[in-house]
Amino acid sequence: MSATPPLTSARRPTLRTATSAEIFTRIITHGPVSRVEVGRLTGLSPAKVTKTVGPLIRDGFVTEGEHAESSSPGRPVYPLSVVPRSMLAIGIKVNVDEIVAVAASIGNEVLTSTRRTLARHDPETVVREIVRCVRRLVAKLGDGADRLVGIGVSVSGDIDSASGVVRHSPLLGWANVPLGATVAREVDLPVVVENDVRALARSEQWFGLGVEAESFAVVTIGAGIGCGIYVNGDVVVGAHGVVGEIGHLPLAPPDAECVCGRRGCVEAVASSGAIRDAVRAGHDDPALTLADAVALAHSGDRAAVDAFDRAGTAIGAALAVTANLVDPEVVVIAGEGVMEYDLYERRIREKFTAHAFGAAASCRLVVRRHTFIDWACGAAVAAFREALRPVV
Numbered sequence: 001m002s003a004t005p006p007l008t009s010a011r012r013p014t015l016r017t018a019t020s021a022e023i024f025t026r027i028i029t030h031g032p033v034s035r036v037e038v039g040r041l042t043g044l045s046p047a048k049v050t051k052t053v054g055p056l057i058r059d060g061f062v063t064e065g066e067h068a069e070s071s072s073p074g075r076p077v078y079p080l081s082v083v084p085r086s087m088l089a090i091g092i093k094v095n096v097d098e099i100v101a102v103a104a105s106i107g108n109e110v111l112t113s114t115r116r117t118l119a120r121h122d123p124e125t126v127v128r129e130i131v132r133c134v135r136r137l138v139a140k141l142g143d144g145a146d147r148l149v150g151i152g153v154s155v156s157g158d159i160d161s162a163s164g165v166v167r168h169s170p171l172l173g174w175a176n177v178p179l180g181a182t183v184a185r186e187v188d189l190p191v192v193v194e195n196d197v198r199a200l201a202r203s204e205q206w207f208g209l210g211v212e213a214e215s216f217a218v219v220t221i222g223a224g225i226g227c228g229i230y231v232n233g234d235v236v237v238g239a240h241g242v243v244g245e246i247g248h249l250p251l252a253p254p255d256a257e258c259v260c261g262r263r264g265c266v267e268a269v270a271s272s273g274a275i276r277d278a279v280r281a282g283h284d285d286p287a288l289t290l291a292d293a294v295a296l297a298h299s300g301d302r303a304a305v306d307a308f309d310r311a312g313t314a315i316g317a318a319l320a321v322t323a324n325l326v327d328p329e330v331v332v333i334a335g336e337g338v339m340e341y342d343l344y345e346r347r348i349r350e351k352f353t354a355h356a357f358g359a360a361a362s363c364r365l366v367v368r369r370h371t372f373i374d375w376a377c378g379a380a381v382a383a384f385r386e387a388l389r390p391v392v
């Protein structure tokens with residue numbers, strides 16, 4: 001592969017401590033926000049906030065707004081906001097059949113995007129297409145490309161973010177693929193690899209539910225079933241990085257075979273592939289597509305309705321387990337499967353209500369129709385987070 005056009009080294013704020021990074025992050029997520037409010041959100045003194053914010057304003061990452069009314073008379077308030085285009089990142093969502101890539105700003109704007117269809121999804125092909133996407137976005141950004149701080153790549157499965165290795169992605173059929181290092185060799189920017197659902201949860205943490213909610217879970221339904229969990233101010237990663245793999249909870253009938261090689265997993269009956277296969281079997285039609293299965297279910301076809309019912313029951317059980325374990329304020333149901341949510345909804349709610357324990361049943365279930373652009377933005381947030389790590 002030819003070399004990427006040289007990029008000016010990415011400019012990032014100098015944040016020397018975790019508290020400085022926390023202050024800057026709160027300005028990103030809550031701006032325009034007063035220094036007093038940043039202090040309240042972080043538990044830090046206004047003096048510490050002022051000391052951190054000064055260099056960020058001087059270096060063009062944070063801006064002070066017009067004087068706003070203060071609740072305490074005589075104290076002027078100049079709310080702080082991030083300068084949206086002071087930092088850009090590329091976010092890439094890898095699907096089995098497609099790569100979706102965005103160039104996003106730290107102000108949560110999508111500046112430009114691109115897609116590549118994948119005829120195959122072996123690591124070599126995927127890396128080549130990721131690099132093509134990066135080059136295309138860099139070209140589209142023009143001079144703005146010198147604001148890029150990094151690239152986030154989100155992939156389903158068991159990801160070691162620290163090393164950028166995809167340890168196991170059943171959907172892609174990958175094991176121990178050093179994706180981060182391989183992409184980084186081709187592009188002149190830092191690369192971070194993140195589990196796709198966790199990246200989506202991080203995007204919600206910064207720019208969605210996390211701004212108001214104390215805790216939430218993002219449950220995705222579609223090609224896989226996953227869950228990102230936000231509690232105590234952060235998205236949970238876990239000791240081994242596999243928190244939230246609810247698609248592989250053994251809550252489905254024990255004879256159902258999963259792509260992970262086990263039996264009885266939620267995904268074994270609830271992934272879009274499992275639903276399609278069940279309808280194929282019911283109609284003895286190996287060429288039947290997921291779109292056919294959806295159309296049949298809408299028309300009341302028994303095999304198709306049963307397949308979605310089984311999926312909804314397994315997903316509802318997984319939601320109840322999530323609520324009972326984590327007790328989040330809100331559960332967002334997302335993923336491409338929610339486009340046909342009406343086909344699952346009754347069984348999901350039935351099973352959830354039957355098994356959510358006590359007050360956990362009062363957690364709100366909200367359906368959100370994220371696009372793959374939103375998923376790619378989650379990958380960009382992962383890249384921004386990496387860029388905001390304190391400089392030691």
Ligand SMILES: [Zn+2]
Nearest residue numbers: 248258260265
């Ligand atoms: Zn499984």
